[in-house]
Amino acid sequence: MGRPKAELVLTDDERETLTRWVRRRTSSQALALRCRIVLECATGATNKDVADRLGVEAHTVSRWRARFVRDRLEGLTDEPRPGGPRKITDAQVEEVVVRTLETTPKDATHWSTRSMAKEVGLSQSAIARIWRTFGLKPHLVDTFKLSKDPQFIEKVRDVVGLYLAPPEHALVLCVDEKTQIQALDRSAPVLPIMPGMPERRTHDYVRGGVTTLFAALNTATGEVIGQIHRRHRAAEFKKFLMRIDREVPADLDVHLICDNASTHKTPAIQRWLTAHPRFHVHFTPTSSSWLNQVERWFALLTTKQIRRGVHKNVQALEKDIRNWIRTWNEDPKPFVWTKTADEILERLAGYLNRIPNSGH
Known part of the structure; x- marks a missing residue:
């Protein structure tokens, strides 16, 4: 038969308090579990049934049932632990x-x-x-930038909609250019890593020129179409659009997610887009580069290839970038977008409420 269980009956106030503690975000997991045990016990269930429902041991249920019967709500908190008294009040x-x-x-x-x-x-x-x-870290500081785009909400919904529910018979490409990529050589040879010693390099460098990478990230597959130019005018962007047009199958529409750079909006670009009706451009809000997935890919390129790379000239830099893109496309990994537009806007609204006179 086993030991008889202690009878447990809750008052209305106790039931309300226990339920509130379970739902309260700031409650510890241990306290929330104890409250669930007591609430289940109050239904008349046996210790074994409660243990099975909550995935705990039967002796755990027995202990907290007895503690509550003896001490009521106060019994659910941790008992004083052995040791010296607190010195900080x-x-x-x-x-x-x-x-x-x-x-x-x-x-x-x-x-x-x-x-x-x-x-x-x-x-x-x-x-x-x-x-x-x-959770206080006075030594750290974060930066932020608020978009003043009057169509911010509409653009967020448009772009996020493409990520979460891409159109059929179409390709969604995140497009941008990474400008001013510098070919940097160190003023002395880099000393390689050794046991007990990191790689070492001089703090100063020699500039070898700059280049620009135009990239289009396929949001479905993670593959990247890349093209390198020494300048980043509308003329170069048009050449890149022509490259995309050649590489994307003719029976697919092309949805381009771009930022608001002036090179994306010139009359020449507009005429080219009009002449190629399968291309549809979706602009991100101003000051919202975080919404364009290709920016995340640029960050990977910078971290894995450019930042610690040593290049005597632009040609060497461009060769390494092309090789990195080729390697990436051999095993591409798409970025998975999870936030809905409503979740983004709700979080932003909560953030703005903390900023006085934000103007939003």
Whole structure:
């Protein structure tokens, strides 16, 4: 038969509190699980049935059932652990957090663990623990840019719609140019990596010229059509469009996702697009390069090939870029877009609410 289970009956207030703790985002997983155990036990289920439903051990259910019957809601919190008493009070923790968020030191733009420790009379390790607990990183700064495009919402929905529900019998290409790619050579030979020592190179360099890469990323397959030019005028962009026209099967429509660069909107480009009706251009909002997937591919190219590359001249740089594109296309990997337009706009609205006088 086993040991009889302790009878558990909830008041309306206790049930409401337990349900609120389960749904509250800030509740720890451990506390949320204990609340679920008590709520299930209150239905009259056995410890074994509750354990099976929640995927825990029966003795775990038995322990928290007994704790709740004995101590009610207070019994669900962790009991005091052995060890010395706390030396830092809640008031001191609050002071550190408030000072970090609302003030700056007299001699700097942001707090360090050393300056905050001196200010509040705690140790550097204590400050570091408090910051870590509350996710505070005064030494870091992020940048952002708000689009002022009056058609921002419409363009976001248009571009994201192409990512999530591409049209049939059509190809969706993210198109842009990476300009001013520099051929840089070091002023002394690069010293290779060795056990216990990283690769070393001089901090100064010799410029060998610049080039421009035009790229079109196939959002379905991840393949890239690339073309290199020394300049990035509308004339070069038109040549790239002609290259795309040759490589894409004639029975497919072509949807191009582009930014608002002037080279994409000249009369010559407009005439070419009119003469090729299977091409459809979709512009991203201004200051919204994050919406164009080819920018992510450019970041990979920069990280894996250009940033640490050593090129004595532009020809060597262009050869490495072409080889990198060829290697990429041997095993292309498309970027998977997951956010809907509504999710993007909702998150942006929440961000704007934190910015006073944002004008949006």
